Structure formats: C-alpha cells, structure tokens
Amino acid sequence: MKSTTINLKGIETFSYAIVVIGGGLAGILASIIAAREGRNVAVITKKKPGKASSTAYSMGRFSVAGTKMTKEEHLEKSLMIGEYLNDKELLEKMTEEAPQTFECLREELNLTFSSHDMGYIVADGEKPLPGANLMEKLVYKAMEQENIDFYSNCLPLELIEKDGICGGVLAVDSEGKLTAFRSEALLISSGGYAGAFANTDNPPTMMGEGLILGYRAGCALRDLEFVQFYPLGFKEEKLPSFIAPPRYPPTALLYNDSGEDIIKKYLGEDWDINSATIGKRGALSIALETEWQKEQVWMDLTKCVDTDWKGVNSKPLYDRYNFDFSENPFRWPYSSFYAGWYINGRLPKYRN
Ligand SMILES: Cc1cc2nc3c(=O)[nH]c(=O)nc-3n(C[C@H](O)[C@H](O)[C@H](O)COP(=O)(O)OP(=O)(O)OC[C@H]3O[C@@H](n4cnc5c(N)ncnc54)[C@H](O)[C@@H]3O)c2cc1C
Structure with missing residues (x-):
C-alpha cells in the first residue's frame, strides 16, 4: 500500500x-x-x-x-x-x-x-x-x-x-x-x-x-468505462426529455426520415428493439448517432396493441403524459436520441 x-x-x-x-x-x-x-x-x-x-x-x-x-x-x-x-x-x-x-x-x-x-x-x-x-x-x-x-x-x-x-x-x-x-x-x-x-x-x-x-492508496483502478446507459430517450417537444429504459413494446419500430428500419439496417434481421437495446447497446448507440448526424430518428408505437405493453416497465411514464402514442407517428412523431451522450452532458435537454 x-x-x-x-x-x-x-x-x-x-x-x-x-x-x-x-x-x-x-x-x-x-x-x-x-x-x-x-x-x-x-x-x-x-x-x-x-x-x-x-x-x-x-x-x-x-x-x-x-x-x-x-x-x-x-x-x-x-x-x-x-x-x-x-x-x-x-x-x-x-x-x-x-x-x-x-x-x-x-x-x-x-x-x-x-x-x-x-x-x-x-x-x-x-x-x-x-x-x-x-x-x-x-x-x-x-x-x-x-x-x-x-x-x-x-x-x-x-x-x-x-x-x-x-x-x-x-x-x-x-x-x-x-x-x-x-x-x-x-x-x-x-x-x-x-x-x-x-x-x-x-x-x-x-x-x-x-x-x-x-x-x-496505490490500487490500480480498472473497467471504469463500464457505465450502463440506455440508448433511447425522448426528444419530442411535447414530452419531457427522459431516458426510456427497456423493455419496449416488441412491435415498436425505430426508423429514420427515409423510412429505413434502423435496427435491421445496422444490426441485421436477428435483432429487435429489446434484444438490441440490451445485447447490442454500443452498436445500436453508434447506429443512432450515425443516423442522428444525418436526419431524425423516430420511434413508432402505432402498431402496438394492448398485449404488446405487457411487461413494459416505463408504461406508467408513457401514460402520465397527455400524448397519444397510438396516433400516426408522422403527425405526432416522437424521437429517440442517443441518451449515452445525453447523460454525459453533450446534448441539451429538450424540455421547452
Ligand atoms: C435504477 C436502477 C436500476 C437497476 N436495475 C438493476 C437490475 O435490474 N439488475 C441488476 O443486476 N442491477 C441493477 N442495478 C444495479 C444494482 O442496483 C447495483 O449494481 C447494486 O445495487 C450495487 O450494490 P452495491 O452494494 O455495490 O452499491 P450500492 O447499493 O450503491 O451501495 C453503496 C453504498 O455506499 C455508500 N457510499 C457511497 N459513497 C460513500 C462514501 N464515500 N463513504 C461511505 N459510504 C459511501 C452509499 O450511500 C451506499 O449506501 C440498478 C441500479 C439502479 C440505480
């Protein structure tokens, strides 16, 4: 020592x-x-x-x-x-x-x-x-x-x-x-x-x-980069900005302005929004950031039926805001953003 x-x-x-x-x-x-x-x-x-x-x-x-x-x-x-x-x-x-x-x-x-x-x-x-x-x-x-x-x-x-x-x-x-x-x-x-x-x-x-x-006291520190973050958060101006942790409704889609499914585009057919957010968090974050540099990223919940919400931890959060997530996402879209950068202070809060 x-x-x-x-x-x-x-x-x-x-x-x-x-x-x-x-x-x-x-x-x-x-x-x-x-x-x-x-x-x-x-x-x-x-x-x-x-x-x-x-x-x-x-x-x-x-x-x-x-x-x-x-x-x-x-x-x-x-x-x-x-x-x-x-x-x-x-x-x-x-x-x-x-x-x-x-x-x-x-x-x-x-x-x-x-x-x-x-x-x-x-x-x-x-x-x-x-x-x-x-x-x-x-x-x-x-x-x-x-x-x-x-x-x-x-x-x-x-x-x-x-x-x-x-x-x-x-x-x-x-x-x-x-x-x-x-x-x-x-x-x-x-x-x-x-x-x-x-x-x-x-x-x-x-x-x-x-x-x-x-x-x-002379101890070596290691693995300090292992900070858990969730890649998805809200940026919709009608919603407060918050990090949305998994699980998401399995029918939720993430896409860019050109309508491309971001998970399929970057991670392939084997991944969906839940498995990617947990098992490919880094790669998904980089994909989101890459898209984010060029255009918007949207999350579409309009395909979700009631049973898709089973086990969604943040459902009460979604419910709290007077925002109809079942509306046409092109009319009232809400966006995800790379919350990792957000928690590190790079992105401003979008509230008001
Ligand atoms: C919202 C949330 C959800 C989570 N979900 C999961 C999950 O689903 N599954 C999972 O495996 N893990 C989860 N975790 C992580 C998990 O809770 C932690 O890894 C685990 O509880 C850490 O336990 P710990 O005893 O090491 O630290 P802690 O429970 O954080 O205890 C540390 C203690 O040290 C005290 N302390 C801090 N600094 C000092 C100091 N300088 N001097 C004296 N005392 C100090 C603190 O006050 C506290 O009492 C989650 C964490 C959070 C915050």
Missing part, C-alpha cells in the same frame, strides 16, 4: 476486525456474514445505511442460474451484454457464486422472489420500491447483530497504512469530528460513480469516493 503519513495522535480511534465502507447490498450482506462468523464489524456509510444506495433505487432484480438458465448461459449472456469486453475470470466467479449468494439472501431476508425472464425479482407484494424494501429488511437484519456498529453520515477520508498494508481508515464523523477506524481487514463497497453524471437514475451521492480512496 502507498504510504501516507497520518498522525493519529489525539484522534479518537476505534478498533474492529473488519471495517466496511458503504451500506448498500454488498456492504450490508458482507457485514452480516462477517458478524455471524464472530467478527466485530464497523459499517461506515455516507448517509443512513441502506438509503441513498443504488440497491435501494433498483428494482431488486437478480440474474442468477437456476430454473431459467444454466451457469453457462448466465456467463454467455453477461459476456454478450458487455460486448465481450468484460473480465471473463471475474464473470466466471460471479456466475459460479451467484446462486449461493442468492440463496443466502433468501434466507437472510426471508424474501420471496418471483421468476422473471432475466432471472428473479423481489416478489410483487414488495412493490412499489422493491430495492428499498430489500435494503430495509437487510439493514434490519444487520442491526439485530450485536457485533455490528453503524457509523452513519460518516465520510472516509484516507486509508491508514500499517506495516505496508491497509490498517483502517480515517473518517469525518456525523458531527464533523476526525475519527480513526483501525481494522484487520477493510472492505470498500461504496458502489459506483454514476451520481457524477448530470442525468442519472442513481442516487446523486454515488460519486465514486471509494474508488478514490483505493486509488490514493
């Missing part, structure tokens, strides 16, 4: 077997497992544990080998979605261990999951915020453990070096006081950094500070 000279004299110091930074699914689950093995654990979270986490904002959906797919299929699907840029070894580990971790969650949380075409989802009864429910239950379980202490509204500043390895972390506690947490092991599970984008569906607190802690 890169050595930093921190003088801890006069600074209140706590000692734990394990310090966990971050109170999302990864951090809380790890702390419960460690506590059950008899370790004393400190969980340091920027906000209240479980809150302001991507897990709480998510749909509580898990892809895991089981009845719907084998481990091999899970691996292949994950590689495909990452356009084969992923770290295969890590993915192998993930797909191998996912069923076991999922089972642990079932036990820990006593949650029921329903089968979903991508794996499992927290059961319907848990809606409207499945991810938040999941976190609430998990944090509650962690709080039952006597050997887990929570330090909320606490901001880690610098890892503490001891004998060449990490020996804890220096943090500012909820009252603005410098506090040292000494530990035999430290886990950084503070999530990603998508909160740094101007438009994001992650909590704005997700700023990647955990990555910076590691970096400053």
Whole structure:
C-alpha cells in the first residue's frame, strides 16, 4: 500500500476486525456474514445505511442460474451484454457464486422472489420500491447483530497504512469530528460513480469516493468505462426529455426520415428493439448517432396493441403524459436520441 503519513495522535480511534465502507447490498450482506462468523464489524456509510444506495433505487432484480438458465448461459449472456469486453475470470466467479449468494439472501431476508425472464425479482407484494424494501429488511437484519456498529453520515477520508498494508481508515464523523477506524481487514463497497453524471437514475451521492480512496492508496483502478446507459430517450417537444429504459413494446419500430428500419439496417434481421437495446447497446448507440448526424430518428408505437405493453416497465411514464402514442407517428412523431451522450452532458435537454 502507498504510504501516507497520518498522525493519529489525539484522534479518537476505534478498533474492529473488519471495517466496511458503504451500506448498500454488498456492504450490508458482507457485514452480516462477517458478524455471524464472530467478527466485530464497523459499517461506515455516507448517509443512513441502506438509503441513498443504488440497491435501494433498483428494482431488486437478480440474474442468477437456476430454473431459467444454466451457469453457462448466465456467463454467455453477461459476456454478450458487455460486448465481450468484460473480465471473463471475474464473470466466471460471479456466475459460479451467484446462486449461493442468492440463496443466502433468501434466507437472510426471508424474501420471496418471483421468476422473471432475466432471472428473479423481489416478489410483487414488495412493490412499489422493491430495492428499498430489500435494503430495509437487510439493514434490519444487520442491526439485530450485536457485533455490528453503524457509523452513519460518516465520510472516509484516507486509508491508514500499517506495516505496508491497509490498517483502517480515517473518517469525518456525523458531527464533523476526525475519527480513526483501525481494522484487520477493510472492505470498500461504496458502489459506483454514476451520481457524477448530470442525468442519472442513481442516487446523486454515488460519486465514486471509494474508488478514490483505493486509488490514493496505490490500487490500480480498472473497467471504469463500464457505465450502463440506455440508448433511447425522448426528444419530442411535447414530452419531457427522459431516458426510456427497456423493455419496449416488441412491435415498436425505430426508423429514420427515409423510412429505413434502423435496427435491421445496422444490426441485421436477428435483432429487435429489446434484444438490441440490451445485447447490442454500443452498436445500436453508434447506429443512432450515425443516423442522428444525418436526419431524425423516430420511434413508432402505432402498431402496438394492448398485449404488446405487457411487461413494459416505463408504461406508467408513457401514460402520465397527455400524448397519444397510438396516433400516426408522422403527425405526432416522437424521437429517440442517443441518451449515452445525453447523460454525459453533450446534448441539451429538450424540455421547452
Ligand atoms: C435504477 C436502477 C436500476 C437497476 N436495475 C438493476 C437490475 O435490474 N439488475 C441488476 O443486476 N442491477 C441493477 N442495478 C444495479 C444494482 O442496483 C447495483 O449494481 C447494486 O445495487 C450495487 O450494490 P452495491 O452494494 O455495490 O452499491 P450500492 O447499493 O450503491 O451501495 C453503496 C453504498 O455506499 C455508500 N457510499 C457511497 N459513497 C460513500 C462514501 N464515500 N463513504 C461511505 N459510504 C459511501 C452509499 O450511500 C451506499 O449506501 C440498478 C441500479 C439502479 C440505480
């Protein structure tokens, strides 16, 4: 570890077997497992544990080998979605261990999951915020453990070096006081950094500070370009601009001003709007950007019948706006645009 000279004299110091930074699914689950093995654990979270986490904002959906797919299929699907840029070894580990971790969650949380075409989802009864429910239950379980202490509204500043390895972390506690947490092991599970984008569906607190802690201590960072974005969003002036995540009605069409079907033109006959948005996200984004440079891109929903809307997550969003999507798209078209650039701040918002 890169050595930093921190003088801890006069600074209140706590000692734990394990310090966990971050109170999302990864951090809380790890702390419960460690506590059950008899370790004393400190969980340091920027906000209240479980809150302001991507897990709480998510749909509580898990892809895991089981009845719907084998481990091999899970691996292949994950590689495909990452356009084969992923770290295969890590993915192998993930797909191998996912069923076991999922089972642990079932036990820990006593949650029921329903089968979903991508794996499992927290059961319907848990809606409207499945991810938040999941976190609430998990944090509650962690709080039952006597050997887990929570330090909320606490901001880690610098890892503490001891004998060449990490020996804890220096943090500012909820009252603005410098506090040292000494530990035999430290886990950084503070999530990603998508909160740094101007438009994001992650909590704005997700700023990647955990990555910076590691970096400053000499860790190499990698795969930071793996930021998920959805290629399609609204640009129709009668609608607010928003990113429209899949799934879309399967009969939805994307075409340019010349009437060419963009997916067929660039990706071939084997892809449709849903499979392309998930499995060919990069290629579809480039196709959209290429078309966008020349002419408009339209999404046509006029062919959709009621049953096509089944399983469309953003249906309530579509419904909210007084806009008739079943109208002739040439009269009231709405356009998609390359939301990846949008969330990176290149395109202006089109509202008003
Ligand atoms: C809208 C949405 C939908 C999603 N849908 C899916 C899906 O369908 N399937 C899927 O597999 N994944 C999905 N994800 C991604 C998934 O939710 C995340 O990958 C996962 O929840 C990450 O868990 P985590 O514990 O690593 O991080 P998080 O749950 O984000 O937890 C990180 C924790 O660290 C804390 N923290 C951050 N910075 C600091 C700091 N400096 N100091 C201390 N604490 C800090 C945060 O407050 C938070 O408590 C979705 C995410 C979102 C936002």
